[in-house]
Amino acid sequence: MRRNTLKILMVEDDPGDVELARYELTRAGIACDVQQVDTEDAFVDALSRYRPDIVLGDFSLPDFDGMSALQIVQQTAPDTPFLFVSGTMGEERAIKALKQGAYDYVLKSNLARLPSAVERALQEAHQHQIRNKMEQALQAERNLLSAIFDTTGALGLVLDKEGRIVRFNQAAERTTGYTLSQVQGKYFWDVFFPAEEREPVRNQFINWHVQTQPLQYQSRWLTAGGERREILWLTTFLQEDHGSALNYVCSGIDITQWRQAEDRVHRLSNYDVLTGLPNRSLLRDRLEQGIARVERERRPGLLAVILIGVRGAIAVREGLGLQLSEDALVEASRRLAGLMQRDATLARFGDTSFAMVLHVPEQDQIAMAVQEIIDVLDLPYLVDGHEGVYLESNIGVTIYPNDGDSGDALLQAAEVAMHRAMENVLERFQFYTPALNGQVSHRLQMASHLRHAVRKKEMLLHYQPQVSLQSGKIVGVEALLRWQHPEKGMISPMEFIPLAEETGLIVPIGEWVLRTACEQAQRWHDLGVHGLTMAVNLSAKQFAQKNLAAMVRQALDDSGFSSHCLELELTESASMESPEKSIEVMKLLKAMGVRLSIDDFGTGYSNLNYLKRFPVDQLKIDRSFVRDVGTDADDLAIARAVIALARSLHLEVLAEGVEDLVQYEIMKENGCDKVQGYYFSTPLAVDECTRLLLARSTFS
Structure with missing residues (x-):
């Protein structure tokens, strides 16, 4: 005591x-x-x-x-x-x-x-x-062990000091399927463990001799038939006169069925039988752990609880029966599981509802997650041959710490929000905090419209001239994406480009931009505008695509446009995200003859050691440094430094955002090669740009 x-x-x-x-x-x-x-x-x-x-x-x-x-x-x-x-x-x-x-x-x-x-x-x-103490007493009577060894119901195993099997009783033979003659003289780890586990087991055995008390341990042993059995062993050793181990005597109990029963009880207590997802009880525990982690680690961002009511499953149950309703819910759980990221939890919350807990850096990402849930659950279900089955879903969202300080409080709030969504005929989701609904609704609506715009080809390109400071001639144009919404009119790229990046739509949009720009440049070439460079921006997601080089090659081949007149602009941050990989991609593009330009130079955190290895042709001075170059000494110093850096690396320099004569003259005086901006021309629709290129190719 x-x-x-x-x-x-x-x-x-x-x-x-x-x-x-x-x-x-x-x-x-x-x-x-x-x-x-x-x-x-x-x-x-x-x-x-x-x-x-x-x-x-x-x-x-x-x-x-x-x-x-x-x-x-x-x-x-x-x-x-x-x-x-x-x-x-x-x-x-x-x-x-x-x-x-x-x-x-x-x-x-x-x-x-x-x-x-x-x-x-x-x-x-x-x-x-x-x-x-009892085992020590048993060890003292080791002579008695030999008499009862073969008749005991426990598994019996005697090893020599090297780990070879000396004796093997009948209970051990029944459990493992091996006979004494099959295993005698062999190292026990070579017989009862798969190849990848033998060395660790051998290393454990080496330390057995340091034990001063009987060793109890649990391990999974292989039977002759390849089955794994969970054995609880108690191991002691017989000593030589000088105290070192002579033999190890192991007595074991096969607890496989006990362990399986324990695992089943645990699973039944914590997981949903139908879907295999965590149940409400385990969800609550994980949510509390998530809250504790946020508090303990002071993690930035928000913890979102998203409750998903699939009330369409009730209609399926009433119309097609319970089994098909359950099949549809299992399919819904698989679709939701496909959206899960690291550290997120998906659980079955109720008969026809699921819950998702995720940590997000910003509130906007909750909106995107909700949209992904709606999109994936809205896809038709094939249930026992019944095509075109749809499950209507409604979503309620709560945020920690805004809507509650405990798991139960957050789940209750999420239920309230979900029921609000079920009662709202216009919106299929609701935040528990009503003030968030308007702004998130607008974002989701914009994402939906953007997908529609891609399908309906509402996107178009404008082109802004790029002028040589040496000759005054238009030497290139930059293709700039625009969205002509049928109701809202022209939507600013500042509003929809980040949304396209977040939703992944920037990849198909970017491919369309490249193909359209190449086709238009070739049409201008056919009209007699020769040697014009077409500059096209590549997003970070496009740059990370494995098939980027093949996609560029296809766009050039289909349009007939010369690769030497195509200039791809990479943002500084995208190219520096994985520099070694960026160099390999750039080399593939350069091998085609494509020009490469680093866009928005100076706004990121370039490593000059990598920059000198990039096979690029041009640096673009960001408009943020050009805007105040006539009045801000720091901006002027940065512009001069970029130009000097480019010269030392034998690169061309283009200044964007040149809007007045002062900016133009400063860039010209300091050796900038090309400029682009409102001082020469706003971005033009294709017809206006065509007339400009045909009528006036030189600016004075």
Whole structure:
């Protein structure tokens, strides 16, 4: 039994958490003396010097971790119980810790459970010590072991000091399917473990001799038929006169069915039988863990709870029967699972509803996630041969910390929002906070219209001339994307380009821009406008496409446009995101004869070592540095530096956003090659640009 004052060694780097643990124990009537350590050296020293009754360990510390502490305790003080007291343990880590010898784990968010966990661990440790003494008594009568070895119901295995099988009893033969003659003289890891596990098992065996007490461990052994059986082994050893191990005697229990039953109980308690998704209970636990993580790590962004009601499943049930309704719900769960990202949770919340919990950096991403859910669930279902089955869905959204400070509060709020969505004939989703609905609704509506615009070909190109400062002639044009909405009129690129990037529509749009620009440039060439460079912007997503070079080659071949007159503009940030990969892509494009330009130069964080390796032809000075170049000394210095850098790298320089004579003259005086901006021309529709190119190719 433990003494009146409990000696506790706590592996923790936060004194506040130590005091909270002490408080909960004292409040429960447990008198305790707590010593805190946060490094391995301090822990090892305290373990031998302080000799604690129990060890409490955080799972993860900056310079130490709980699993290492557990291993040290098992090796040096195996009778001392070890509990995890942590805020970061997930379900899988907790199971692993328990399997490796931890008595229990307590979340810091539920320290009220600590006193009972400590009492239970101490009691189990006391019982374990009693068992150890009994095993020591059994070891003293090892001669009796030989007499009962072959008749016992437990699995019996005797190994020599090298790990070779010496004896193998009848119970072991029945369980594994091997006979003694088949395994005798062989290393047990070569017989009972697959190839990839043999070396780790062998390394574990090498350390058996350091055990001063019988070793209890659990492992999965291969049978002769290839089945894995879960065996709980108790291993002791017979000693030679000088104390070294002579033989290892292993007594085992086949707990495969117990483990399977335990796993089934766990699964039934935490997972939905129909879909295999976490159920409401597990969802609540994970949501609480997510909230605790946000608070603990001070993570930026928002935690969103999205409740998805698939009430169309009720109509399917009434019309086609329960089985087909369940089939449709399983398919809906698969579609939703396909949208999941790392750290997100998808669960079955109710009979016809699902819940999704995800962490997002910005509120706008919640809107995009909601749109993806609506899109994927709106696709028709094929249910037992019935085509064209649709499941109507409604969505409610809550945000932590705005709408609640606990999992239950957030889920209740999400249900309220979902029911609002079901009652609203105009909107299929609702935020719990009504003020968010208007702005998110507008964004989702714009995303929907943008998809429609791509399908209906509402996009068009305008072209802005680029003028040589040496000759005054128009030497190129830049293709600029425009959206002519049938109701809203011309929509600013500043509004729809970021949306296209977020939705991924920028990829098909960008391909259309490239093909259209090449076709138009070739038409101008046929009209007699020769040598004109066509500049086309590439988005970061396009630049990351594996088939980019093939797509460019196809656009050139289909249009007949010369690759030497095509100039692809890459943003500085896109090209520097993965420089080595960017260089390879650029080399493929350059091999075709395509010109390359770095757009918006100076706005990113270029590595000049990479820049000199980029096979580019031109740098574009961003308009933000050109705008005030006549009045701001810093902008003038930046413009001059970019021009000087380009000269040293033998690159051309184009200044964009030139809107007045002062800017024009400064760029010309400082050696800029080309300019583009309202001083010469606004972006022009194709007919206007054609007339300009045919009538006036020189600016004075």
